[in-house]
Amino acid sequence: MTSVRELLRVGPAVDLKDIDPSSTPGLPGRKITGKDSKSWAREQLALIGGQLTVKQEMLYAGAKAGDNRRLLLVLQAMDCGGKDGTVKKVAGAMNPLGLHIVSFGPPTEEEREHDFLWRIRRALPPTGLVGVFNRSQYEDVLIARVESLVPETAWRARYGQINGFERELADNGFALVKVMLHISYDEQRERLLERLTDPTKHWKYDPADVDARARWADYQGAYSDALSQCSTDHAPWYVVPANRKWYRDWAVANLVLEAFDEMRLSYPEADFDLDAERRRLEADRAPAMAP
């Protein structure tokens, strides 16, 4: 099967207009799976989840033995693009003990007193953990650009700063999986309407999200530039068509699994004498209770 990474990776001149948000690259058809795509993808997700959990444990165990590696999944999307849902389904398939999830909102007063990468560095996962960034340093070339929060010279300089930062991470044991969840304008409206219809989703609805739709084209352009400028060999960008949630989850899980595979993880060897320890324990049968 073709690698999902190869299919979804974007090059140095990507335009989101050329990518169909309803497409399902890499998904085998009914002739191969014997069932409809959605059922198949959901079943596969459960299987991939089990594999992710094993890899995650190997990463965790390796860190205890001195391995400095870690994996960082970066999620970006327009409002309603499915970042939270992807975390729930893909990260939720792993062991929560080995996850380090950080959601970035508008910068706090303290964060604004520092360089834009300051809060990002503080949020990096420790060795052995799988990090998930729900939004990221890329907000500083997206909303910061579209809403004119900084001058053009400032946001333009950030592409290079981000590339340098990610180069440093890659050199220090980070496997970076950067994913843009790509939905259509119509799909966003449907999801906003769904939040109005379902009373258990009212809390997710923000009228400001509808205001932001007026700047949809500007955001799509800013995304296309950020993806083009910052899809590097050490930290490529993947665009996941995300109108279909079951495809989105399956694709992101595959991207993470393929990154894990490339790390060639394994459980560390014992650094103690197995036989001696077994003898100690076999001899230790009497309960040492207090008299």
Add this chain to the structure above:
Amino acid sequence: MTSVRELLRVGPAVDLKDIDPSSTPGLPGRKITGKDSKSWAREQLALIGGQLTVKQEMLYAGAKAGDNRRLLLVLQAMDCGGKDGTVKKVAGAMNPLGLHIVSFGPPTEEEREHDFLWRIRRALPPTGLVGVFNRSQYEDVLIARVESLVPETAWRARYGQINGFERELADNGFALVKVMLHISYDEQRERLLERLTDPTKHWKYDPADVDARARWADYQGAYSDALSQCSTDHAPWYVVPANRKWYRDWAVANLVLEAFDEMRLSYPEADFDLDAERRRLEADRAPAMAP
């Protein structure tokens, strides 16, 4: 059905010797469930997990609307007692976005320069999240006492300090679920042997854990005192018999669910005009793409 909290809650004079680590309080028998206890408990855990996820989302949504509440699950146990496994199964049934999990190891140099509660306060979950403490402030009246890391006057004073701290938490929106996972001396040996037998578990094995078995009775005594001194109305202790992992997971999930139920959570009301928003979105059908 009797509340699991009532069955497992300990009073002001608990002795762990009186609690059978292989017992299964509150678990209905085969006559009621129609199947063996383990299968039934595993099935129930999946159902309870779904309920926990809904409550967790209500808590999260409530925080966005100004509710200051949060839930904190505190896990303590002897080595191999199943803390990590409980986090994986019980916290793993919830949405990772709404979890705040902290594992406490030996204090760092910086942490030792502060009061023992300093690092605990810094690790508290923000409003709206479910916190999990994998070890906790109780290490400072357990290992600190048994290994004589501080003088007796110091650890004796900590019971009151912990009670005051937890009173403060309860007064500020925290629902506290403190759980001691209770295994037997023999079960610990079996689990240590299993870690030697299975190569994928070697990394979990620490020869120092076998050394610590020599002080088993001292630890059990220190636990009994900590539970007795710090099981208060605002922050009771529960002892979960944990020799059977499937009972342990079921019981802890129930303790968390009952704590959630007591919080009487609900989704917040919309703070915007539903009809006006729906009209705005219905009118917004044309894709606002750039020319």
